[in-house]
Amino acid sequence: MKRLIIINGQLIFPDHIDTGKALICNNGKIEQIVTNEMLEINPDDQIIDAKQQYVSPGFIDMHVHGGGGHDFMDGTVEAFLGIAEVHAKYGTTAMVPTTLTCTDEELMNTFTTYKKAKSLNNKGAKFIGLHLEGPYFSPSQCGAQDPKFLKKPYPKEYNHIINVSQDIVRWSVAPELEGAIEMGKELQRQHILASIAHTDAIYEEVEKAYKSGYTHVTHLYSAMSSVTRRNAFRYAGVVEAAYLIDDITVEIIADGIHLPKPLLQFVYKFKGPDKTALCTDAMRGAGMPDGESILGSLTNGQKVIIEDGVAKMPDRSAFAGSVATTDRLVRTMIQVADVPLTDAVRMMTLTPARILHIDSSKGSLEIGKDADIVIFDNQIHVINTISEGHVIYSK
Structure with missing residues (x-):
């Protein structure tokens, strides 16, 4: 060579x-x-x-669903490789393919397809493990996740899934659900990143979850609780817990739409670049023109509309995933949130590498690390x- x-x-x-x-x-x-x-x-x-x-070091996208008209839930090798190639055009050198709540059959097919695609992937961003987003979520915070597939975490089921696939590196769960604390402990034992997501938890529940292995928060601010009232009393939510528990890491969809300038700046100021990763959370519409699209698989997915640089539910009541690419995230943090270039790049490289425990081989330009590199201009x-x-x- x-x-x-x-x-x-x-x-x-x-x-x-x-x-x-x-x-x-x-x-x-x-x-x-x-x-x-x-x-x-x-x-x-x-x-x-x-x-x-x-x-720069190559960009690491730790939460991505699709791009180029493909979704990982399509369950085909063609979709996996197409997504990897599309995102490589925007600087992504490593990615964590992410599922949605789905049928058991679709999930098992995803595991099989991932293995095949990984062995054939020589033209796109490398696959560095799977992220299961669901199905253990709060119904009131399911967002664009299909509510008919939501469940509570039972050991027999999640242990079976862990045993079927050795490729799972992170799992997003609502920690307030019955059985979620025990699941967090098991994920920690299996060296799988337990992440808090699509949740109505209050601070005290997050604190308990953190002690049980939930060390990360999925797409901060999206589909999660903030200050709430219960029986007239106020409670802090997941957002506040993310700031109060210093060692919890977070990821943000820094497309400038999911989080506007003040919130991007707020996260940067109070969590900082070493605890904040950027992620696209991109669906199949990334790298595609505006118009109708599908979130999730072609067979069981939900119709969405791509406009204004984001995917929306058909009634425009909520966002339905992002169409961002990693270069856009870095650019937004610099040009919109006024973050220094080195910090914006770190949030797209070394920070996700550390969160995923792969920083010994990826995330920075160091002798002995993988030659994952992106060259870009001042824009x-x-x-x-x-x-x-x-x-x-x-x-």
């Missing part, structure tokens, strides 16, 4: 930007980072001249996407 050398770039590290250095990749890894004066080029090296554009428009040393997109 030829060495890949990136020259003349502005290298983005977690806390600074460096120039005058070259990035040398070999056998899928970052082998050296050397000054221009120390660089020695061999005749068969593959050279990419970044032309003073930014050279965060992607020029090259590189996965494990292979160019998978070039503008």
Whole structure:
């Protein structure tokens, strides 16, 4: 395999930007980072001249449902590979395919299809595990999730699912449901990220859940409780708990629509870039024109409308998933929320890598880590996407 050398770039590290250095990749890894004066080029090296554009770690999307007209719930290898290729165009080098509440048959098919697709995926963003979003959610906070598939977590069922698939890396659950605390403990034992989502929990329930293994909050502010009244008394909700419990990590759909500028700034100010990951939560409409679409599988999914840069329920009463791409998230944090470039990039790279416990191999430009790299201009428009040393997109 030829060495890949990136020259003349502005290298983005977690806390600074460096120039005058070259990035040398070999056998899928970052082998050296050397000054221009120390660089020695061999005749068969593959050279990419970044032309003073930014050279960043590859973007990691830890919550994504689809793109390019495909959804992971379509249950086909073609859909999986199509989604991976579409998002690679926008800088995503690694992604966590995410399910929706669905039938048992669809879920089992997703597990089988994931394995097949992963073995064939050499042109798109790499699959780094599955995220099960549901079916253990609060009916009052199901959002665009189909309520007819909602359940309570029973050990026999979730343990069977865990045993069937070794590819599950995270599971989103409403922690106030009967049986959810025990489930959180089991997920922690299985090294699966337990995440709080689609929930009406109050602070005290979140605190108990955190102690039982729920260390992350799925798409903060979306489909979750805030300050509420019960029998005339006020209670803090999941949103407040996310800020009060320092070590809970969160993810946000930073498309500028799910969360407007003040909330993006609020999350950044009080959770910070080390506890906040950016995620697209993109459905099949990402990378597609406006119009009618389907959230979930083609057979059992729900009709939605794509307009104004977001997917909406047909009656326009609620959002129905995002059509964002990872470059858009970074751009929004910089241009709308006024976040420094290094912090915006960190929330799309090293922070999700740490939350998923893969930061030993991904998330930053370090010697020995995977050569997952994205080159973009000062408007965060992607020029090259590189996965494990292979160019998978070039503008």
